[in-house]
Amino acid sequence: xxxxxxxxxxxxxxxxxxxxxxxxxxxxxxxxxxxxxxxxxxxxxxxxxxxxxxxxxxxxxxxxxxxxxxxxxxxxxxxxxxxxxxxxxxxxxxxxxxxxxxxxxxxxxxxxxxxxxxxxxxxxxxxxxxxxxxxxxxxxxxxxxxxxxxxxxxxxxxxxxxxxxxxxxxxxxxxxxxxxxxxxxxxxxxxxxxxxxxxxxxxxxxxxxxxxxxxxxxxxxxxxxxxxxxxxxxxxxxxxxxxxxxxxxxxxxxxxxxxxxxxxxxxxxxxxxxxxxxxxxxxxxxxxxxxxxxxxxxxxxxxxxxxxxxxxxxxxxxxxxxxxxxxxxxxxxxxxxxxxxxxxxxxxxxxxxxxxxxxxxxxxxxxxxxxxxxxxxxxxxxxxxxxxxxxxxxxxxx
Ligand SMILES: Cc1ncc(COP(=O)(O)O)c(C=O)c1O
Numbered sequence: 001x002x003x004x005x006x007x008x009x010x011x012x013x014x015x016x017x018x019x020x021x022x023x024x025x026x027x028x029x030x031x032x033x034x035x036x037x038x039x040x041x042x043x044x045x046x047x048x049x050x051x052x053x054x055x056x057x058x059x060x061x062x063x064x065x066x067x068x069x070x071x072x073x074x075x076x077x078x079x080x081x082x083x084x085x086x087x088x089x090x091x092x093x094x095x096x097x098x099x100x101x102x103x104x105x106x107x108x109x110x111x112x113x114x115x116x117x118x119x120x121x122x123x124x125x126x127x128x129x130x131x132x133x134x135x136x137x138x139x140x141x142x143x144x145x146x147x148x149x150x151x152x153x154x155x156x157x158x159x160x161x162x163x164x165x166x167x168x169x170x171x172x173x174x175x176x177x178x179x180x181x182x183x184x185x186x187x188x189x190x191x192x193x194x195x196x197x198x199x200x201x202x203x204x205x206x207x208x209x210x211x212x213x214x215x216x217x218x219x220x221x222x223x224x225x226x227x228x229x230x231x232x233x234x235x236x237x238x239x240x241x242x243x244x245x246x247x248x249x250x251x252x253x254x255x256x257x258x259x260x261x262x263x264x265x266x267x268x269x270x271x272x273x274x275x276x277x278x279x280x281x282x283x284x285x286x287x288x289x290x291x292x293x294x295x296x297x298x299x300x301x302x303x304x305x306x307x308x309x310x311x312x313x314x315x316x317x318x319x320x321x322x323x324x325x326x327x328x329x330x331x332x333x334x335x336x337x338x339x340x341x342x343x344x345x346x347x348x349x350x351x352x353x354x355x356x357x358x359x360x361x362x363x364x365x366x367x368x369x370x371x372x373x374x375x376x377x378x379x380x381x382x383x384x385x386x387x388x389x390x391x392x393x394x395x396x397x398x
């Protein structure tokens with residue numbers, strides 16, 4: 001381990017294994033006592049102290065009455081403020097609507113903006129519930145494969161342009177930063193996408209949930225901030241759930257660029273999509289207002305872990321292909337050079353006792369890929385890497 005990959009951070013590296021095993025949430029609960037989980041995109045770290053305090057304060061007030069939000073929840077201004085402070089994007093509070101999670105956000109937008117059989121372009125590989133959503137909603141998924149180059153994962157703009165034209169897509173689902181490759185598109189790349197969107201009059205649904213987990217020197221740029229044309233054709237989806245480890249709060253925001261879509265949204269019966277819980281709003285506001293110091297430590301730990309993972313892959317499993325992510329705590333690993341005779345997730349579970357995600361749910365061409373969640377303590381990560389190496393090193397060494 002190099003000094004860069006060995007520094008410990010209090011509050012993140014002192015995870016108690018009994019506490020982890022005793023958690024009721026799915027990541028540690030489902031796999032059982034003998035398996036190390038590095039699958040679903042939850043982090044192992046305790047939630048930020050600022051969120052704990054805010055939720056305690058809310059409980060101490062002994063008040064869980066109906067919220068008084070005649071003009072929407074306080075999340076609307078909190079989101080607009082966060083976007084301005086972080087990215088210089090003057091998002092408009094009045095254009096924000098609350099949902100429980102980003103899958104619901106995407107489903108609602110597709111419901112409002114498209115009909116069954118309509119074509120929707122989407123990068124592949126991709127976050128499995130988004131691909132599953134297109135399937136269950138009867139939209140035609142038009143895969144835009146990310147290209148694995150020696151410089152890292154790249155979007156194929158010519159393929160995007162051709163596919164959108166050929167399939168007459170109405171919508172592009174853009175996940176940036178990208179899950180699972182961890183790519184953060186540069187301004188130049190985003191402008192290429194924006195030009196294609198303009199040429200084909202696409203609605204862009206921009207999932208930016210991993211934005212705050214971007215590693216320097218990479219920089220997240222909100223798609224809607226690129227130009228007035230991009231602003232008017234973009235629906236931005238995000239929440240505090242990834243960057244502050246709050247999946248259970250069920251609270252997300254949608255920022256509507258297109259006036260017509262916002263009007264359609266507001267014309268729906270107000271209760272059709274439910275109301276977010278005030279506790280979710282309290283937690284999100286606290287994270288955005290008081291969570292930055294915690295998040296800085298978090299990024300130190302995640303950056304260290306991503307370097308360590310690459311170090312181990314390079315040293316012990318050099319035949320595996322991997323580009324360190326530019327954001328997120330997910331590593332996307334190509335096992336095709338090993339030519340395994342079974343899905344790699346199964347091999348790693350059987351021979352390494354580590355539960356990973358990967359394979360076909362991530363879309364066409366993903367069968368031989370693994371996704372490792374490295375948002376854990378140094379000690380747990382070492383055990384995950386040991387399991388991974390035990391399961392794959394036979395075929396993966398030189
Ligand atoms: C790219 C992406 N979008 C959306 C989500 C959904 O997050 P949530 O359920 O907190 O809305 C995830 C979760 O992993 C994700 O990685």
